[in-house]
Amino acid sequence: MKVAMIEDDIELAEILSEYLKKYGIEVENYEDPFIALSALRIAKDYDALILDLTLPGMDGLEILKKIREFSDLPIIISSARSDLSDKVIGLELGADDYLPKPYDPKELEARLKAITRRRAKPPKEPDLKIYKHRREIHFKNKPLPLTPAEFEVLSYLIEHPNQPIEREELLYTCENLSENASEKTIDVIISRIRHKLGEDPKNPRYILSVRGIGYKFVP
Amino acid sequence: MKVAMIEDDIELAEILSEYLKKYGIEVENYEDPFIALSALRIAKDYDALILDLTLPGMDGLEILKKIREFSDLPIIISSARSDLSDKVIGLELGADDYLPKPYDPKELEARLKAITRRRAKPPKEPDLKIYKHRREIHFKNKPLPLTPAEFEVLSYLIEHPNQPIEREELLYTCENLSENASEKTIDVIISRIRHKLGEDPKNPRYILSVRGIGYKFVP
DNA sequence: TCGCACCGTTAACCTTTTATTAATTTTTTA
DNA sequence: TAAAAAATTAATAAAAGGTTAACGGTGCGA
Secondary structure, eight states: OEEEEEOSOHHHHHHHHHHHHTTTOEEEEESSHHHHHHHHHHOOOOOEEEEESOOTTSOHHHHHHHHHTTOOOOEEEEESOOSSHHHHHHHHTTOSEEEESSOOHHHHHHHHHHHHHHHOOOOOOOSEEEETTTTEEEETTEEOOOOHHHHHHHHHHHHSTTOOEEHHHHHHHOTTSOTTSOTHHHHHHHHHHHHHHTOOTTSOSSEEEETTTEEEEOO | OEEEEEOSOHHHHHHHHHHHHTTTOEEEEESSHHHHHHHHHHOOOOOEEEEESOOTTSOHHHHHHHHHTTOOOOEEEEESOOSSHHHHHHHHTTOSEEEESSOOHHHHHHHHHHHHHHHTSOOOOOSEEEEGGGTEEEETTEEOOOOHHHHHHHHHHHHSTTOOEEHHHHHHHOTTSOTTSOTHHHHHHHHHHHHHHTOOTTSOSSEEEETTTEEEEOO
């Protein structure tokens, strides 16, 4: 797990970072909230953000608001101010949890775990699945009726997801296609597969054509 | 922390070294800048370099320039000359900080800490990234829709950053361009790429034109 | 063996995409 | 300021992709 932190108290940031590292949580602290802002825009691999609201000379809630404009990253806010307005406004602006300062690092760790667990969504199973031994491809849990050539072409594409495959490569690979057949053959086969998948001709979902190259499968 | 130092005043070097050691900073001084140069080429475990510009019989700025050719190590320059030209030129050549002599060791320590902390920040990933196997170029983490010719031109430019590339070279290199097409073709393609990148026409950020030559990509 | 169904292949035709050229405007340089 | 270079726009011809129908070879069962 990797989390971002916006905290101007470097010593505190250091301590927390050290502690969390022991539990497999990698912390990246940003002293300057504006730098943090642009970093968060780019980096997509953070699992959460710990935001200190009591930043000097600026409103931490402002930062929170700005981040929520482009990201739904889980955010834990903390504040040294004892009044509750920070908490209320913060949660209203889209923070996911609140921790009053000072707090136990252990507490922070627990909240982080909780928040990211909540966020983790179950990986949905793919629409297209190959059953090699049966020589079947299932589409949305139902077997697709395919001719041998169609089966081989689709299999090859599925086994190389997101990679544009040249027509030539398909001709070469598939047993049921003769190497010296016209590349147009592939087009016809693809057209038929698309039809069986119920693709929208204008806007295919699974098999995209890559101009000048061939086709690619996107899961 | 371990830092290199290029300083011909051995006594001063000694004093600084003694002082910094108390704060856990290990100093390695090189009297001879040329020896330093080759040492820095090899050793990769320095966290910073302290470079004295007022070296006898040679230009410290020359050394700075040479180091920047192969390393992006944080460099603090210092000078006994009171005029500001050293500072300005030094920072322009890629130094990270400047300290006028004489200075307090404490000051040096603070700058070192600051500079290495600043450096620890996550290297921001480039806006434009080529995913060769996918035949895609991503711009700010999103795939850019490009025609084959556009893709090849942009790829070539990205793969030769900061180098002005002649139109002819592009025509020659790109599969989807005919060698005997007019060089104007390139201009049109560049224009379209710029448009897709949302470049400011007056002030392009990524693809600059080099008058009389062609274009260059700056990361 | 005949006929039939299956399926890879090709041909023909239509649609979409795009490299290229030409024409025009804007910017830069000498 | 004039000339050269680059940017932009629009138009077009060629290429690539999509689709459909028909052909022909293979194998299987009657």
